[in-house]
Amino acid sequence: MLASLSDRIESVALRSAPKTAARVLGAIPSSALEALQRVRFRRTLQRAAERSSFYREQFRRRGIDVKRVEHPSQLGDFYTTGEDIRTHGAEAFTTGRGDTAFETTGTTSAVTKRIVFSRRELDALGCASAAALAVLGLGPDDIVLSAFDCSFWVSPAVVRTALQYIGCFHVEAGKIPPSEFYERALRYRPSIIFGEPSWIVRLSEVAGERGTWPVRFLCAGGENLTEEARRSVERAWGAPLFLSYGQTEAFGSLGLECREQHGYHRNDLHFLFEIDAADQTGQGELVYTTLTREVMPLIRYRSSDVTHLIDEPCACGLFARRIAKIHGRADEMVVCGMGNVGPWVFAELLRGVPVAGDEWQAVVTCDGRRDIIELRMECDATLNPACVRRTVLETLRSNFPDFWKNREMGLYDLRMTVSPAGTLRRERKLRRVVDQREMTTASL
Numbered sequence: 001m002l003a004s005l006s007d008r009i010e011s012v013a014l015r016s017a018p019k020t021a022a023r024v025l026g027a028i029p030s031s032a033l034e035a036l037q038r039v040r041f042r043r044t045l046q047r048a049a050e051r052s053s054f055y056r057e058q059f060r061r062r063g064i065d066v067k068r069v070e071h072p073s074q075l076g077d078f079y080t081t082g083e084d085i086r087t088h089g090a091e092a093f094t095t096g097r098g099d100t101a102f103e104t105t106g107t108t109s110a111v112t113k114r115i116v117f118s119r120r121e122l123d124a125l126g127c128a129s130a131a132a133l134a135v136l137g138l139g140p141d142d143i144v145l146s147a148f149d150c151s152f153w154v155s156p157a158v159v160r161t162a163l164q165y166i167g168c169f170h171v172e173a174g175k176i177p178p179s180e181f182y183e184r185a186l187r188y189r190p191s192i193i194f195g196e197p198s199w200i201v202r203l204s205e206v207a208g209e210r211g212t213w214p215v216r217f218l219c220a221g222g223e224n225l226t227e228e229a230r231r232s233v234e235r236a237w238g239a240p241l242f243l244s245y246g247q248t249e250a251f252g253s254l255g256l257e258c259r260e261q262h263g264y265h266r267n268d269l270h271f272l273f274e275i276d277a278a279d280q281t282g283q284g285e286l287v288y289t290t291l292t293r294e295v296m297p298l299i300r301y302r303s304s305d306v307t308h309l310i311d312e313p314c315a316c317g318l319f320a321r322r323i324a325k326i327h328g329r330a331d332e333m334v335v336c337g338m339g340n341v342g343p344w345v346f347a348e349l350l351r352g353v354p355v356a357g358d359e360w361q362a363v364v365t366c367d368g369r370r371d372i373i374e375l376r377m378e379c380d381a382t383l384n385p386a387c388v389r390r391t392v393l394e395t396l397r398s399n400f401p402d403f404w405k406n407r408e409m410g411l412y413d414l415r416m417t418v419s420p421a422g423t424l425r426r427e428r429k430l431r432r433v434v435d436q437r438e439m440t441t442a443s444l
């Protein structure tokens with residue numbers, strides 16, 4: 001009864017203009033929302049158990065009777081991981097016919113994960129994203145330029161679909177060098193700019209030197225950003241920079257910041273969120289279950305992102321509850337100006353370098369504007385550091401064209417430090433990738 005009420009409210013909202021939709025969705029009482037989540041979860045679980053070979057086998061092996069499960073937390077220690085998708089392939093998860101796919105890289109391997117969707121799902125998510133962007137003030141009179149990398153990545157498709165609902169002017173630039181974007185943008189004078197955080201930081205440096213035009217806000221997605229770097233962008237434009245949070249596995253968008261910039265308002269209509277192994281402050285790995293996906297549903301998917309959920313109302317007055325700003329990665333993958341990098345990337349970069357005893361470590365810091373990746377390695381004292389640098393950069397250019405391109409665009413700085421044997425390891429296990437960036441402010 002409650003669930004069908006919220007179902008009806010949602011369908012009315014989705015037929016309304018994006019700005020009205022956000023207001024209508026806000027009228028769903030939390031008890032009705034929870035009832036709707038339960039109905040959608042049970043439907044998803046049933047579908048997965050019947051049609052996905054991966055889930056059918058997992059539930060059978062673990063003796064899980066899906067008819068008795070009402071909430072993901074009742075699935076015990078069952079989770080889906082990125083490694084599961086990579087090992088079993090997208091086909092083992094599909095429960096319906098897909099007509100589009102996107103890909104994402106992971107931490108432990110160069111093999112990408114394929115995620116399959118339908119255009120109908122893309123349309124529904126674009127509609128929900130339009131409502132979220134309308135809350136930030138994006139309207140039909142805006143001129144939007146976006147600079148997301150279109151190669152296999154879901155974000156440009158979601159933004160394009162959302163903007164079609166809003167009906168504003170939109171030009172897709174692709175991820176071109178920020179200075180070229182700046183020159184070409186002058187002819188459009190966009191009121192809103194979309195891009196990856198490190199790319200937007202670089203663009204803002206260019207704009208700071210050559211002059212800005214009035215911008216209402218900037219919106220960044222695809223990686224995390226320090227508050228210091230955010231402020232430098234906002235100072236350059238005199239406009240706020242909002243961050244969105246998403247993963248390709250979740251079809252791009254899990255949440256979007258509001259004007260308060262204190263966490264991402266999350267999409268509880270399409271996802272059920274949990275925090276695994278939360279510490280005393282509620283912080284742990286974010287786990288989500290898709291509630292409306294028919295092509296490739298994911299049950300208790302481990303995001304690898306460490307954060308906490310915020311259920312208290314937000315000062316902006318918006319109904320949607322929040323996910324706090326991501327604190328770090330549960331695995332060793334780091335999303336930074338270089339791209340999505342994990343231990344395997346650096347191991348590959350160092351393949352031609354005689355590192356003593358395989359003792360190396362990558363440390364990510366931020367100088368306030370751009371990320372610095374310092375590759376520390378133990379080498380024989382006779383080794384010439386300039387030679388090491390040349391070898392690493394040659395491998396970067398030939399094997400990782402995307403990371404090379406980001407370096408050419410000035411999105412990060414790659415440094416190399418050679419030290420004597422026995423200096424890196426302080427604990428039993430040498431952590432390969434260390435992210436030392438301060439992502440959150442003390443108030444979060």
Ligand SMILES: [Zn+2]
Nearest residue numbers: 258260314316
């Ligand atoms: Zn808010």
